[in-house]
Structure formats: C-alpha cells, structure tokens
Amino acid sequence: MSDFSPLIDELVAGFESAVLEDSHGQAVVRLQRDDWVDFAKAAKDAGFEVCVDVTAVDWMRQRPERFEVVANLLSMQHKLRLRMITTVGRQEPTVGSLVPIWPGADFAEREAYDMFGIVFEGHPDLTRILMPDDWEGHPLRKDFGVGAVPVQFKASHQVD
Amino acid sequence: MATTPPGNLLMTTVDKAASWARTRSMFPATFGLACCAIEMMVSGTSHYDLARFGMEVFRASPRQADLMIVAGRVSQKMAPVLRQVYDQMPDPKWVISMGACASTGGMFNNYALVQGVDQIVPVDIYVPGCPPGPQSLMHGILSLHDKIMAGEIRN
Amino acid sequence: MTDEKTKTPETIDIWVAGTEEPQFSPTDEGAQEIGLDESESRLDEQFGRVVSDDYVFDEDATDDERMIVNMGPQHPSTHGVLRLQIELEGEIIRRTKPIIGYLHTGMEKTAEVLTFGQGTTNVTRMDYLSPLHEELAYSLAVERLLDVEVPERASAIRVLMTELNRVASHLVALATNGMDVGALSMMVYGFRERESILSFFEKTTGLRMNHNYIRPGGVAADLPPGWKDDVAGLLETLPVKFEQYDDLLKENPVWTSRTRGVGIITAEEATAYGITGPALRASGVDWDIRKAMPYSGIDRYEFDVPLGENGDVYDRYRVRVLEMYESLKIVEQVMDSMPKGDYRIDDRKVTPPPRARIDESMEALIHHFKLFTEGFKVPAGETYVAVESPRGELGCYLVSDGNARPYRMHMRGPSFANLQGLPIAMADSLMADTIATIASMDPVMGDVDR
Numbered sequence: 173m174s175d176f177s178p179l180i181d182e183l184v185a186g187f188e189s190a191v192l193e194d195s196h197g198q199a200v201v202r203l204q205r206d207d208w209v210d211f212a213k214a215a216k217d218a219g220f221e222v223c224v225d226v227t228a229v230d231w232m233r234q235r236p237e238r239f240e241v242v243a244n245l246l247s248m249q250h251k252l253r254l255r256m257i258t259t260v261g262r263q264e265p266t267v268g269s270l271v272p273i274w275p276g277a278d279f280a281e282r283e284a285y286d287m288f289g290i291v292f293e294g295h296p297d298l299t300r301i302l303m304p305d306d307w308e309g310h311p312l313r314k315d316f317g318v319g320a321v322p323v324q325f326k327a328s329h330q331v332d
Numbered sequence: 333m334a335t336t337p338p339g340n341l342l343m344t345t346v347d348k349a350a351s352w353a354r355t356r357s358m359f360p361a362t363f364g365l366a367c368c369a370i371e372m373m374v375s376g377t378s379h380y381d382l383a384r385f386g387m388e389v390f391r392a393s394p395r396q397a398d399l400m401i402v403a404g405r406v407s408q409k410m411a412p413v414l415r416q417v418y419d420q421m422p423d424p425k426w427v428i429s430m431g432a433c434a435s436t437g438g439m440f441n442n443y444a445l446v447q448g449v450d451q452i453v454p455v456d457i458y459v460p461g462c463p464p465g466p467q468s469l470m471h472g473i474l475s476l477h478d479k480i481m482a483g484e485i486r487n
Numbered sequence: 488m489t490d491e492k493t494k495t496p497e498t499i500d501i502w503v504a505g506t507e508e509p510q511f512s513p514t515d516e517g518a519q520e521i522g523l524d525e526s527e528s529r530l531d532e533q534f535g536r537v538v539s540d541d542y543v544f545d546e547d548a549t550d551d552e553r554m555i556v557n558m559g560p561q562h563p564s565t566h567g568v569l570r571l572q573i574e575l576e577g578e579i580i581r582r583t584k585p586i587i588g589y590l591h592t593g594m595e596k597t598a599e600v601l602t603f604g605q606g607t608t609n610v611t612r613m614d615y616l617s618p619l620h621e622e623l624a625y626s627l628a629v630e631r632l633l634d635v636e637v638p639e640r641a642s643a644i645r646v647l648m649t650e651l652n653r654v655a656s657h658l659v660a661l662a663t664n665g666m667d668v669g670a671l672s673m674m675v676y677g678f679r680e681r682e683s684i685l686s687f688f689e690k691t692t693g694l695r696m697n698h699n700y701i702r703p704g705g706v707a708a709d710l711p712p713g714w715k716d717d718v719a720g721l722l723e724t725l726p727v728k729f730e731q732y733d734d735l736l737k738e739n740p741v742w743t744s745r746t747r748g749v750g751i752i753t754a755e756e757a758t759a760y761g762i763t764g765p766a767l768r769a770s771g772v773d774w775d776i777r778k779a780m781p782y783s784g785i786d787r788y789e790f791d792v793p794l795g796e797n798g799d800v801y802d803r804y805r806v807r808v809l810e811m812y813e814s815l816k817i818v819e820q821v822m823d824s825m826p827k828g829d830y831r832i833d834d835r836k837v838t839p840p841p842r843a844r845i846d847e848s849m850e851a852l853i854h855h856f857k858l859f860t861e862g863f864k865v866p867a868g869e870t871y872v873a874v875e876s877p878r879g880e881l882g883c884y885l886v887s888d889g890n891a892r893p894y895r896m897h898m899r900g901p902s903f904a905n906l907q908g909l910p911i912a913m914a915d916s917l918m919a920d921t922i923a924t925i926a927s928m929d930p931v932m933g934d935v936d937r
C-alpha cells in the first residue's frame with residue numbers, strides 16, 4: 173500500500189505488471205507497453221478526467237529501452253495527479269494513442285512524434301506539429317545535434 | 333562640353349526633399365513574432381507614443397508598408413513567410429531587426445532558429461536588447477530616419 | 488483536361504522584380520494542412536492551378552459551397568504567428584485547424600545545454616506575458632529534485648510577483664481582446680496600466696520582461712527599498728481603472744453583442760481537451776491549482792475563484808477581470824504580512840554567497856565561481872510541478888541524471904492545450920466571430936511553440 177490514495181492503489185492493483193513508485197512525493201506508475209491504453213482507460217473510469225500532458229524522454233544507451241513515454245494525468249474531482257510511464261525500444265518506438273480516451277492528448281502526442289519520432293498507434297492525424305513537414309530527423313533525440321552554428325569571438329564551450 | 337553642372341546642386345535638393353518625405357510617412361508592417369512584439373505594441377500606445385514621430389500607423393498588409401520591424405525570433409518554419417512578406421512590400425523599403433534573437437539568434441543557438449534575420453532579408457538597423465525597451469526601438473527608428481536623410485535616393 | 492489535372496501544378500514564388508530571387512522553396516507544411524475531403528482535382532481548379540475552358544459541373548461534389556480560408560501566420564489578430572485553416576460554408580465555419588510551430592525556438596533542446604541555474608533565463612522567454620510563472624514552475628521543479636525548502640520571505644516575494652504578473656498578463660489579454668473586437672481604447676488603457684506594473688517589475692528585477700528573477704533557491708534579489716509604497720500605489724490606482732474598464736465594456740451593447748454566446752466551450756469539452764485556466768473556469772469548472780494544489784504557500788492568503796456559466800467569450804472576459812481583483816487581494820495580503828528573513832536559501836551549493844562575503848572570504852569566492860561556471864549538481868530523478876499561470880496549468884517536467892544540466896526539460900504550455908479548444912469553439916459559428924474567439928482564448932505563441 174502506498175500513501176497516495178486508495179484510488180490509485182486500487183487502480184494499480186488491477187494491472188499485474190504496473191509498478192507504483194514514489195517520485196519525490198508524486199505518484200508514478202510504470203507500465204508495460206501493452207498495458208498503456210488499457211491502464212489509461214481504467215484511469216479515466218477511476219476519475220482521472222484530464223490528460224494534462226504527453227511527452228517523452230530519450231535515454232539513448234543508458235537504458236535497455238531507449239524511450240520513455242510519459243503521460244501526466246489529473247483528477248479534478250479527487251485532486252490527484254498520476255504519472256504514467258512506459259518504455260519503448262529504438263527499433264519500434266510505438267505505443268497506443270491516448271487520443272480516443274482523452275481528445276486533449278492530440279497536440280501533445282503530435283509533439284512527441286515530431287520531437288522524438290514516437291509513433292502513437294490510433295492517433296487520427298499523426299503529423300509533424302512544430303517543425304516543417306519536410307524536416308528530417310527528430311530534434312529532441314539525443315543523437316540530434318543542438319545545431320548550434322559557431323559564433324565569432326566565443327570559444328567558451330563547444331556544443332556538439 | 334560639360335553637360336552636368338558641378339556639384340549636382342539641383343539633384344541634391346531633390347534627394348533631401350524625397351528623403352524627408354520618406355522619413356515623415358513611414359508605415360511599419362505589423363510583423364510581431366515574440367516578446368519583442370509586445371514591446372513594439374507598447375511603443376505604439378499612450379505611454380511611449382510612437383505617434384510623436386509619425387510612426388504609429390502599423391499596417392496589416394505588407395503592400396501598404398515600407399518598414400518591416402522584425403520583432404522577435406525567426407524560426408526556420410517562419411523564414412519563408414518572412415521573406416514573402418518582405419517581397420510583397422513596395423520599394424523603397426527598410427528593415428529593422430529588433431532584439432537579440434532577430435539580429436543574431438540570441439541565446440537560442442540551435443536547430444530551430446534562423447541565426448540572424450539578415451540571412452534572409454537585408455537589415456538596415458539592428459536594435460539590441462532582450463527585449464529592447466520601447467526607448468531602444470524609438471532610438472532605432474530615429475537612427476533609421478537619420479540614415480535615410482543622409483543617404484541618397486536609389487531604386 | 489484530364490491530362491492537365493494529373494500534372495503537378497507549378498508553384499510560382501512571389502518576389503519583386505529587381506530583387507534577388509529567394510533561395511528557399513515556398514512554405515510547405517504538407518500534411519499539417521487541413522485535410523481535404525473533396526477530390527483533389529476539383530480543388531486544383533478552384534485554386535486556379537489548372538485552367539480549363541470546358542468546365543463541367545461535377546454532380547458528385549457535395550461541398551460545392553465549401554471554401555478553405557487560410558489565416559496567418561502573418562495576421563494582425565492571430566496574437567503572434569498562429570495560422571488557422573478554416574473551412575467555410577458560406578459565412579459559417581465548419582472546420583478549423585490550427586497550424587503552429589512558426590515560433591518554435593527549440594528551448595527544450597537549449598535547456599539541455601544550460602545548467603540548472605541558467606535554466607530560468609531560458610524558460611522565462613517561453614510565455615513572454617507571464618515570465619515569472621515560467622520561472623516559478625521551473626524553480627519549483629528544480630527545488631523538488633534538490634529537496635530544499637525556500638525561506639518564507641522568498642515564497643512570499645514569489646507570490647507577490649507572480650500575482651502582479653497575472654494582473655499584467657490579463658491586462659494585455661483585455662487590451663488585445665478589445666482591440667480585436669474594435670474597442671481600440673481598451674487596448675490603450677490596458678497597456679497603460681500594465682506599464683505601471685512593469686515599472687515596478689523593472690525596479691525590482693531590472694527588466695521589464697524576461698526577468699530571470701525567480702531562481703532555484705529563492706529569488707535573485709530582495710525587494711527594493713520603498714517597495715511597499717509602490718505596491719500600495721498600485722493597489723490604490725488599479726481597481727479604479729478596472730472599474731473604468733467595466734464602465735467601458737461590461738454593459739456596452741456593442742461589446743456584449745459581439746461576445747455573448749460566441750465561441751462557446753462547454754465544461755465537458757473543456758475537460759476533455761485539457762483546457763485550463765480562465766477558459767476552463769469560464770465554463771463553470773471550479774478548478775484552480777492555487778486552491779487545489781497550492782504552491783509557494785499561496786493557500787495562506789484568502790481569495791476567491793471567479794467562475795463563468797456559459798463558457799463564451801464574454802464569460803472568459805469577465806473571469807479575467809474578476810481574477811485581477813482577486814490577484815490584487817492576494818497582493819495586498821502579501822504586502823501586509825511579508826515575513827522577514829532571507830530571500831534565498833542559505834545553501835552555498837545552490838545559491839551564490841552575498842556580494843559582501845565574496846570580498847572577504849576565499850571560500851565564498853570559490854563557491855561563487857563554481858556556481859556560475861559549472862553550476863550545481865541535482866540528484867537523479869524526475870518530477871512534474873504545475874503552477875496556475877494566467878493562461879492555465881503551466882507544468883514543468885524535469886528529468887535529471889545527476890549532472891549539472893537537466894537531462895530533459897519539458898514545459899507543458901497552457902496555451903498549447905487551450906488551442907485545441909479553438910476548433911470546437913469555432914465550429915458552426917460565424918466567420919466574423921473568429922477573431923473574438925481567438926482573442927478570448929488568449930494564446931501566447933511563445934508558450935505554444937516554445
């Protein structure tokens with residue numbers, strides 16, 4: 173049992189692979205990729221009516237699975253927050269889309285696709301959102317350079 | 333036989349008259365992009381009152397403007413749009429690059445930003461600051477006036 | 488005719504004769520543009536790319552009256568560089584697609600090369616109308632990872648400054664809303680009063696915008712001498728001016744007829760689309776992070792959360808006006824109860840030593856030097872901290888891998904999510920109401936595109 177809320181405990185208990193963590197006093201649930209959408213549905217039914225944000229983290233070679241997909245949920249009625257995290261590999265960075273559950277995840281998932289190249293299956297319109305359509309690469313991946321141009325009179329640090 | 337009178341007396345005066353007319357009827361295009369756009373708007377309102385210099389008529393259509401104030405950071409996605417707006421402006425036209433981002437890319441030396449709007453359009457005046465205060469913008473505009481007065485009419 | 492249609496239409500760059508030909512290709516957002524549910528060949532004719540003399544009316548065309556209008560990114564009323572593609576049926580808007588990214592600055596990438604201490608310089612430039620909220624969200628996230636508590640005075644200064652910032656931001660929202668709907672005097676008034684707040688900010692932080700004032704560990708400097716008089720002056724003058732705005736707009740028949748019943752977002756739609764802030768409260772949802780999940784000790788002060796009923800443009804305007812009164816209420820309480828003490832934590836690993844100490848202590852000098860060259864290390868971990876910005880929930884998702892620079896910094900911009908509400912608010916409404924609806928959502932493109 174955690175000290176967050178019985179609601180979250182009950183929610184997490186329904187999924188065998190889900191692991192509840194305490195991250196600096198915040199509830200974080202780590203999920204298998206296959207449980208991602210099912211858990212989201214259960215969370216919505218449990219009262220998390222807002223999906224605040226979907227984003228990703230690129231761990232490059234530091235972790236066995238390269239990308240973490242992070243979704244922040246909010247329950248206004250219970251005044252609770254819950255963070256869902258799952259991992260996807262570099263070969264097939266694919267995870268189910270949350271848009272059918274929360275339409276508000278639309279832009280956020282498009283941004284994660286644009287910036288990290290994570291494919292959200294079931295997203296109605298998964299296209300680039302911030303970068304131009306003919307842009308190559310996904311800028312927030314760690315192997316995408318910052319793209320700094322050399323500046324005259326400045327040799328303080330080199331950005332690679 | 334010399335056909336041109338020495339000193340170009342008459343033409344100099346026409347130059348001056350035309351330049352004077354140009355500086356007194358400058359219509360900036362509204363090209364607000366980021367933080368600097370807010371300061372540009374502030375310049376036009378009552379506290380700083382850009383109208384004192386006959387500059388407050390911000391034109392929504394580039395076809396009616398002869399000064400483009402690039403107020404803010406120019407992204408790679410925005411660059412073609414910016415150039416198209418510039419191309420639509422009638423000659424003679426001038427460009428003020430307002431703020432660090434428009435002038436050099438500022439602190440954002442990365443993939444997304446054009447590192448200086450002078451890579452896309454010719455810039456006449458660079459206004460430093462992040463964002464430049466309305467006073468700085470006014471100084472830039474007045475400097476542009478001086479520049480036009482001192483220069484010759486071409487194109 | 489059929490052969491001509493299959494050809495790819497040539498695009499023609501616009502440039503003025505005599506100037507150099509532009510090097511780049513014209514803007515091509517491709518799939519980001521609104522989907523065409525009509526046959527491409529018909530549209531080629533409509534766009535004038537294919538000219539045919541023997542024009543035959545296509546019997547199967549269902550949306551013969553539909554037309555796609557492009558608005559922006561360079562438009563005086565899109566609050567920056569928002570681009571909308573609007574599908575019209577006559578004067579009625581059927582579908583809208585916001586196209587964003589024209590101000591994408593790559594700040595999340597830049598954040599990864601800046602130290603934690605430098606990060607506030609970066610985030611403050613995101614939402615340039617509420618820079619102090621951005622700094623607050625970021626600083627709170629760093630402090631949570633560091634597991635430090637800032638002194639009471641620092642928290643109180645943060646609340647004071649952010650609430651004043653909320654007033655300044657709402658004033659711009661009112662000003663631009665007024666300007667877009669035609670009440671041009673509102674624009675002049677809004678910026679005039681904002682100027683008085685900005686002059687206080689300039690006195691305190693040294694800058695009118697992009698302050699970099701709230702930093703991890705506290706604030707950059709103590710309030711200047713005589714701040715109480717300045718704030719008291721603001722508290723005295725601003726409510727009088729707000730009443731003048733009410734005289735101007737509240738009952739104004741032109742204003743009400745342009746805003747009442749326009750751009751409606753229901754409570755269900757607002758929650759489903761993740762809309763937060765005044766736009767959510769205008770729909771009647773009682774949700775304010777300051778009340779529900781208080782930060783920086785804001786729960787110590789008394790204030791109400793104004794709510795709307797209908798979720799239309801007028802309600803969003805009213806909610807903003809009433810919120811300004813509430814913010815001033817908080818400011819007044821902070822002013823009266825400002826605790827004494829330090830304005831930043833006394834931890835030399837996070838905040839620099841006082842200037843006087845640097846002259847006399849070698850250690851202080853070393854700390855100062857190290858802090859500003861290599862920065863401080865933050866234990867590995869991840870966190871998400873949200874504050875209530877003038878536009879809604881502003882969250883900072885911060886991941887550290889134990890180094891002096893964030894491994895990943897993500898900002899959840901309220902305008903970004905709120906923009907998703909535009910197509911709903913504008914669907915099946917009149918084209919003339921477009922501008923009023925956009926203005927009432929108060930999007931700041933720096934916050935959307937980051």
